[in-house]
Amino acid sequence: MTNIAQSCRICGGLELHEFSDYPSLSRVTSDCKAFPAGGRLMACLSCGAVQKPTDAAWQKEAHGIYENYQPYFQSGGVEQAVFDAAVGRPRLRSNVIIDKLAAARGLGDEGALIDVGCGNGVMLKAFAQARPGWRLNGHELSDLHLAELKAIPGFDRFYTGSLNELPGGFDVITMMHALEHFVDPREGLMALRDKLSDTGCLFVEVPNAAVTPFDLLIADHVSHFTRHHLAMVAKRAGLGVPVVADDWVTKELSMIATRSGPVATLPPMPSAREAIERVQGQLDWLHAVVAGARRAIAGGGKFGIFGSSVAAMWLFGVVGDDVSFFVDEDPSRSGAEFLGRPILPPDAVADGSIVYLTLITPVAKAVASRLQRPGVSYLMPAAA
Ligand SMILES: [Zn+2]
Structure with missing residues (x-):
């Protein structure tokens, strides 16, 4: 969509409020590097979704960020631990999520999974340990980490380029901190909906913008989702949304979406x-x-x-x-x-x-x- 910078990327609304004091704040990149002040922040006057316009200036900045992207740069490529209330101690985020996903969906001993935005494979490595019988695939913008991915037990194929070109029939598609980077998240979700098996599920993890002001400062995050806005964009992509939780991982949202079905009931949406x-x-x-x-x-x-x-x-x-x-x-x-x-x-x-x-x-x-x-x-x- 060529006019996506001018319309709300969550609901399609045409009028947006611009926060005039945003450009005076210094920023940071999602791979944890300081980034100069600037950029634009807006909220949709129809649905309230908070977003950055992906105009030419943003695209130039994002290109520079992704060109030199280093996942978990600040911790030498290792995923951060999160506090798991279920066991009362810190664990790797991927492990916490796989356990919750298994409890919600009953992951079998065998299946096909693709992690979209797989980076250096932290999710795939955790999944390989939890479900060694699964065939694992990865999608990423560049093949920078291909050697590391290929070394993961059960790793099948690496994909890059358009999501529309992916094969179909996946039992699980995961997107860990990827959707907030998408210029058009609805289009991305629609493409992935087509790649699910009939009983498959799409799992999406994003920051919870309702509780994390710091997320606004991340220059390459263009959608700042709340539970309502994440469910809304998934519904507009034709997906069912049985789960959109804000309590799986602190400060994050966890959504399970299916090819069809209703959207989970949420508290009333703020205006x-x-x-x-x-x-x-x-x-x-x-x-x-x-x-x-x-x-x-x-x-x-x-x-x-x-x-x-x-x-x-x-x-x-x-x-x-x-x-x-x-x-x-x-x-x-x-x-x-x-x-x-x-x-x-x-x-x-x-x-x-x-x-x-x-x-x-x-x-x-x-x-x-x-x-x-x-x-x-x-x-x-x-x-x-
Ligand atoms: Zn909107």
């Missing part, structure tokens, strides 16, 4: 006006995060950033010259160096230091109460 107010509040909070960091730096003391997530990298891009260290609770990370700064375990932070928690408020509160100790100031950005 477009309410969606715009939410996003304006998120942008105000992001400006406050920067202001809070600058105030803390001006107050003196060594300044460090907690974690090495996209949000931490974003703040580093803004105030990096004043950052002395990173703090990471993951023992496999601490002790190393990142961007020329040491990564310290919490107990190695020197007295008199400030550790800035670039995290959404509920997570920041939990970390602060866990790590707070005399001599070190764990500083939370102002509450949203």
Whole structure:
């Protein structure tokens, strides 16, 4: 669709609100690299979906980002762990999702799966371990990681190019953090619907824009989905949506879609006006995060950033010259160096230091109460 930049890519509505203060915020890429301020952010006046126009300026930026893309750049190619409430400890995100998917859909011992946007194969590797009898396939924009993919047990074929050209009959299609990059997500979902077996399912994982202001800063994320908007675009692609959950993985949405069928019942959808107010509040909070960091730096003391997530990298891009260290609770990370700064375990932070928690408020509160100790100031950005 040539006019997709001008119309809502979720509902097709023609009128969009533009957030005028967005271009003044520094950004970050989805592979966790600082990215300059700029870009445009909009919300649909019909459905409230938050999105970036994929105009010529965006396409030029995205081309540069994807050309040098390094999945899990900040962790040496290793997928991050997420807290799994079911077992009470951190696990790899792919493993958590495969367990939930198996519980919801009953994955058999054999089948054919394709992971669209497979990157270096983190999902495929996890699936190969969980279901060794399956034939695994990958689709990606470039064949940069082909050798790594081919080494995965059960790996069958690699595909690139148009989704319409894929063979059909897949029992499971997965898209892990891919759909938010699509210029036309409805078109992509329609193409994949045709590639499912009659009883197959499409699994989509995306950030939950309702709870993660930092997602707005990711330059190559063009759709910022809520549960409603993810279900809406899937329905418009002709899919049934038995599950669209916000509690499988913290701060993420997990959708199971089928070739046909109803859409799961959701709470009432916020109005477009309410969606715009939410996003304006998120942008105000992001400006406050920067202001809070600058105030803390001006107050003196060594300044460090907690974690090495996209949000931490974003703040580093803004105030990096004043950052002395990173703090990471993951023992496999601490002790190393990142961007020329040491990564310290919490107990190695020197007295008199400030550790800035670039995290959404509920997570920041939990970390602060866990790590707070005399001599070190764990500083939370102002509450949203
Ligand atoms: Zn819309």
